[in-house]
Amino acid sequence: MKLKNLIFILVLFIFIPTQEKRDTLKSYKKAPSFSLYNINKEKIYLDSLLNKGPIFISFWALWCKLCIQELDAFKKIYDQYETLGLKVLAISEDGPRAVNNIKSFVKGKKWKYEILLDPDGKIRELFGVGSTLPTSFILDKEGNIRLISRGYKKGDEKKFVKVIEEIINEAKE
Amino acid sequence: MKRKSKFVLFILLFFYLYSQEETPIEKKLNLSGEIKGEYWLWTKENKDKSFKFSDHFEGKFRFLINYENIYLRTGIFLYQPSLPKKSLKEYYYNFEYCHPQAEFLIGNFYQVFGRGLTFRSYFNEDFRYDKVLFGGRAILHIFKSDILLFAGKMKNIIFQENKYQYENDTTDQLRGGEIVIYPFPHLEIGGRYIRLNKEKDITPRAFAEIFGPSISFTYNFFDLYYEFCEKLSTREVLGGRKKGYGHYLVTSFTFTGFGLSLEGMKYDSIDFGGEGYRYNDVPTPSREGISINRGRDEKGGSISLNFTPFDFLNYDGSYGYLQTYKKDKYLKELINKINFKKNEDFNNTFIFEYLQKKGIEIKVELTEELKFINETKLSFNNHTFNLEIPLNFVSDDTLKYKDFGVIFEYQNNPYFTLTMNYQKTTTKIPKYDYEDKWLLFEGTFFITQNITWRIRVGQERGGLICSGGVCRYEAPFNGMKISLQARF
Numbered sequence: 001m002k003l004k005n006l007i008f009i010l011v012l013f014i015f016i017p018t019q020e021k022r023d024t025l026k027s028y029k030k031a032p033s034f035s036l037y038n039i040n041k042e043k044i045y046l047d048s049l050l051n052k053g054p055i056f057i058s059f060w061a062l063w064c065k066l067c068i069q070e071l072d073a074f075k076k077i078y079d080q081y082e083t084l085g086l087k088v089l090a091i092s093e094d095g096p097r098a099v100n101n102i103k104s105f106v107k108g109k110k111w112k113y114e115i116l117l118d119p120d121g122k123i124r125e126l127f128g129v130g131s132t133l134p135t136s137f138i139l140d141k142e143g144n145i146r147l148i149s150r151g152y153k154k155g156d157e158k159k160f161v162k163v164i165e166e167i168i169n170e171a172k173e
Numbered sequence: 174m175k176r177k178s179k180f181v182l183f184i185l186l187f188f189y190l191y192s193q194e195e196t197p198i199e200k201k202l203n204l205s206g207e208i209k210g211e212y213w214l215w216t217k218e219n220k221d222k223s224f225k226f227s228d229h230f231e232g233k234f235r236f237l238i239n240y241e242n243i244y245l246r247t248g249i250f251l252y253q254p255s256l257p258k259k260s261l262k263e264y265y266y267n268f269e270y271c272h273p274q275a276e277f278l279i280g281n282f283y284q285v286f287g288r289g290l291t292f293r294s295y296f297n298e299d300f301r302y303d304k305v306l307f308g309g310r311a312i313l314h315i316f317k318s319d320i321l322l323f324a325g326k327m328k329n330i331i332f333q334e335n336k337y338q339y340e341n342d343t344t345d346q347l348r349g350g351e352i353v354i355y356p357f358p359h360l361e362i363g364g365r366y367i368r369l370n371k372e373k374d375i376t377p378r379a380f381a382e383i384f385g386p387s388i389s390f391t392y393n394f395f396d397l398y399y400e401f402c403e404k405l406s407t408r409e410v411l412g413g414r415k416k417g418y419g420h421y422l423v424t425s426f427t428f429t430g431f432g433l434s435l436e437g438m439k440y441d442s443i444d445f446g447g448e449g450y451r452y453n454d455v456p457t458p459s460r461e462g463i464s465i466n467r468g469r470d471e472k473g474g475s476i477s478l479n480f481t482p483f484d485f486l487n488y489d490g491s492y493g494y495l496q497t498y499k500k501d502k503y504l505k506e507l508i509n510k511i512n513f514k515k516n517e518d519f520n521n522t523f524i525f526e527y528l529q530k531k532g533i534e535i536k537v538e539l540t541e542e543l544k545f546i547n548e549t550k551l552s553f554n555n556h557t558f559n560l561e562i563p564l565n566f567v568s569d570d571t572l573k574y575k576d577f578g579v580i581f582e583y584q585n586n587p588y589f590t591l592t593m594n595y596q597k598t599t600t601k602i603p604k605y606d607y608e609d610k611w612l613l614f615e616g617t618f619f620i621t622q623n624i625t626w627r628i629r630v631g632q633e634r635g636g637l638i639c640s641g642g643v644c645r646y647e648a649p650f651n652g653m654k655i656s657l658q659a660r661f
Contacts, residue, residue, distance in 0.1 A: 032203045032239065041361070041391050073517055095295065095641070097288040097456045100396055100425040101477060104432025108479025109487065120283060125237055125246075128205025130660040131298045132625070150622055150660070153586035154552040157517070 028144035031057075031137065032126045036091065036116040039103045044089070044116060046143070053085020054146075054167040055139040056160065059118075059129050061093045062105060067134035070152035071111060077161060078112065084168050088113040093133060095119055136160075140167045206236035208659045215652025229253065229335065235265070244269040246280070252337045261337045263328070265305070276312040281305050284323060286351050286365045290402045290419050290443065290468075291383045293454040294327060300640040301332035304452075306347070318354040323347075329450055335648045341450040344372040361389040363400075369445065369452065381406035383445045383453065385419070396425045404443045417442030419468065421456055430481045437474040441498075444469040457642040458493035458506075464642035465495055465502045465533060472496060473504075487512040502532030520550040534637055535646075536604040541568040557584040567598075575599045590617045596634065605634050606649055623661060629654040 035045045049055055056074065060067030071090055078088055090111065092102050096119040106115050118124055129135040138147040138160065147163045149156055213229040235248035248265035267280025284306060286292040294304045308325020329341040349367035356362065364386045371379035385402030404417035418441050425434040436458055444467060445453040455468040458475030465471050473495030480488045489510040496503035507527040514520045524546040531539045544565040551558045559582040567576050578596035592615040601607040613631035620626055635649035 041359075069520075072514075076517075095289075096285050097641075100398065100423045100434050100436075103396060104425045104427050104434040104477060105479050105489070106432070107427035107429060108432035108481055108489070110430050110481050110484075119285065126203060126205065126239060128207075128237075128660055130207035130235075130658070131209075132658075132660065148622060150625075151619070153584050153590075154517075154557040155555050155586045 028140070028146060031139050031143050031145050032123075033143075034123050034126065036118055036123060039099070039106065039115045039117065044114060046089075049087050049089075050139075050143045051141050053087060053141060053171070054081070054164045055087045055089060055143075056136065056164070057089045057091060057127075057139065058134055058136040059091050059093055059124050059127070060134050062098055062101060063094075064133045066152040068109075070134050070136065070156070071113070072109070073152075073154075073157055074160070075111070077157060077164070081164055081168070082112075085171075086164060089116055090114065091116045091118050091123060093118055093121060093124055138163045138167070141171060201241050203239040204237065204661070205239075206234070206661055209233045209656065210658075211654065211656040213650075213652060213654045215650055217651070227335070230255075231337075242271050244271065259336060261330070263305075263330070274314050276310075276314075278310040279308075281307050282310055282323075282325075284310065284321075286349070286367070287363060287385075287387050287400045288398070288421055288423075288456050289454045290400050290421055290440075290456075291365050291385060291445070291453055292347075292349060292367045294452070295454075297640055300638075300643070300645075301337070302640070302643060302645075303328070303330040305330075308347075317356065318352060320350070320352050322350045324349075327452065331645060333645050341452075342371065342373065342447055345447070345452075346370040346372060347452060359390055359392045361387075363387040363389070365402075367445070367452070371447075376407075381445065383417075383443065394427050396423075396427070398423050402443055404445055415442065417444075419443040419455065423456075432477075432479040434477040435474070436476075438495075439472040440466075440468045440470070442469060454642050458495055459504060459639070460491055460493065460506065460508055461528075462639040462641050463495075463504055463506070463530070463533065463644065464639070465497055465504065467642060470497050472498065485514050487514075497532075503529075504531075504533060505529040518552045522546075522548040524548070534604070537569045539568075539570055542566070555586040557586065558582070559584075569602070569604065572600070572602070574602065587619055589619065591615070592617075594631075604636065608632075608634065608649070624657070624659045627654075627656045627658075 031046065033047055035043055038044050058067070058071060060071060074088065078086060090113040092115060094102060099117065102115065127137065132150045134152050136149045137145055140146050146167065147159065149159070210232045211230070214226065216224045216226055219225055230253055232251045233248070236246070238245040246265065246267050250263040250265070252261040253259045254262065265281045267278055267282055269278040270276065283294045283296060284292065285295060294306050296303045296305065304327055306325040306327050308323060310321065310323040313320045325347055326343060326345065327341060327347060328339060328343050330337055331340045347367060347369055349365065351363065351365040353361060353363040366382065366384040368380070368382040381404065383402055383404040385400065387398070387400035389398045400421045402419045406415050407413070408415040420439045423434065423436045425432065438456060438458065440455050443453065443455065444451055451467055453468060457464045458473045473493065475491060475493035477491040478488070491508050493506040494504070505528070509525045510522060512520070512522045526542070526544040528542040529540070534540060542565055544563065546561060546563045548559065548561045561580040563578055565576040567574055576596070576598045578594065580592065580594045582590060582592045584590045594613040597610045601609045611632040611634050613629065613633060615629045616627070618626045630653045633650040635647040637644055638647050
């Protein structure tokens with residue numbers, strides 16, 4: 001057998017699923033692991049935030065009106081569920097020259113979220129956000145993506161709350 | 174088995190298995206991407222009053238495969254593929270290995286040094302501006318420092334006068350490095366160097382270099398960043414080394430509910446690139462991204478304030494000033510935004526802006542604008558209504574006129590958004606080809622969470638648009654634009 005055919009068959013075998021039985025309804029895609037600096041220049045690792053509660057990740061930028069509306073609207077949800085373990089990672093897609101403006105804007109807005117900087121858009125690319133801002137994700141305690149929301153429209157808060165409550169209730173069970 | 178059928182079988186099987194159940198390898202595998210197609214059809218009036226139809230097609234595909242520390246990216250950008258003289262076809266691909274201590278990349282990439290005084294390669298999709306490098310890059314993260322080295326060639330693609338074109342000499346060779354040291358938790362010291370060699374030129378002016386240090390300090394409510402750069406190139410005609418300098422300082426004071434940011438800049442002959450294009454992009458104090466000479470001869474500053482005295486009230490304002498050394502060209506920009514939010518269902522923003530531009534636009538020497546905008550947002554159930562009313566008092570040299578309009582938007586969550594935009598001036602304006610009214614309708618339909626379809630029909634006035642210190646002229650438009658975008 002030619003070497004090429006052997007490689008071809010080997011590659012196919014790698015992708016053949018394992019035989020363990022799974023509950024396909026609860027099979028969610030895992031969020032990619034990442035680390036980023038926050039506005040205080042501390043490195044934040046996604047993995048270190050897992051197993052504590054739901055995580056809301058929002059990709060935003062200073063110039064994006066809808067992103068700011070979404071994060072403003074999320075303040076109430078955060079205040080309500082913060083004690084139940086909810087974490088918010090607001091990942092800024094502004095370039096490196098906006099760092100100081102981001103900090104003064106965020107403080108002025110009274111946002112209590114963890115503001116992370118993704119100046120080269122690497123994490124945005126990893127999450128498949130593309131060019132649509134805001135794009136938000138809700139992760140469960142294991143880091144599975146439970147919700148993807150592209151853009152922001154009034155009323156999106158309801159679907160965020162529904163998923164956050166689901167995750168919190170699962171943890172209680 | 175034939176090679177073609179083997180390939181097709183492999184792809185089909187791969188996607189079938191990927192969509193079914195997770196293998197141990199697949200758990201660590203991450204695939205993402207985006208496909209976008211855009212088609213425009215518009216008319217233009219000729220001098221003999223007859224109409225000419227023109228069209229535009231562009232397509233884009235980007236795909237990422239990530240497995241643990243390995244990244245493989247591929248993509249293609251197509252513009253007018255059926256018209257050989259106008260068409261543009263760009264392939265993007267790279268291979269990257271990212272380890273916590275070291276990163277290596279071969280292929281296309283983007284890179285920014287510091288705040289962009291020495292080097293800035295980036296992509297801005299909305300602005301249709303791409304400064305992509307092709308080459309290699311290595312980064313080491315060791316001993317409380319980051320060390321970066323790269324070498325490559327750049328393609329600077331810009332959309333101007335309704336077509337994509339290369340702005341730079343794509344054979345220019347770029348090499349450089351950056352080191353950033355973190356000696357203490359709140360301190361960051363950086364240094365960078367870039368050199369440019371021109372392949373098509375063998376004279377001494379074919380070589381230029383730009384370099385400089387930076388310092389950054391962050392402690393609690395206080396932030397400071399200062400960057401300096403020096404450029405060495407060759408004097409035109411006279412010969413000998415020509416020196417240029419650039420200073421950039423930004424500082425901020427932040428407390429809960431209060432953020433103040435101050436910025437200052439002084440640039441003298443640090444335009445790094447060639448005639449009409451730059452490999453660096455100096456920061457501008459203008460929120461609208463307007464620049465004057467792009468680092469050749471500019472000084473200015475800005476002050477920004479964001480303040481939330483009460484939960485229902487937010488103030489966001491800035492004042493920016495930029496001028497040439499002789500003050501023959503300048504920009505003054507004042508922006509005040511007051512946002513009042515009664516509850517999540519009612520939101521009102523009042524904006525007051527003052528703008529003065531001298532020597533920046535081609536067709537007008539001095540422009541003065543006094544603009545008032547009121548934006549009201551009202552929501553109930555799945556329905557949201559936005560009403561924006563701008564009123565602008567404009568003075569273009571000796572011509573004085575009012576520029577006003579109404580923008581109405583209806584959102585039906587989560588299915589679609591409809592917008593109507595009407596703009597009118599009280600007189601016919603030369604810089605807008607003697608037009609005085611523009612009406613535009615736009616619909617955005619969210620077919621699924623990942624697929625968006627957008628249609629736009631009507632007139633757009635065009636003019637000078639800027640982003641991050643780069644400006645370009647957008648041609649007036651009268652026609653239809655359709656785009657379809659899918660992400661996965």
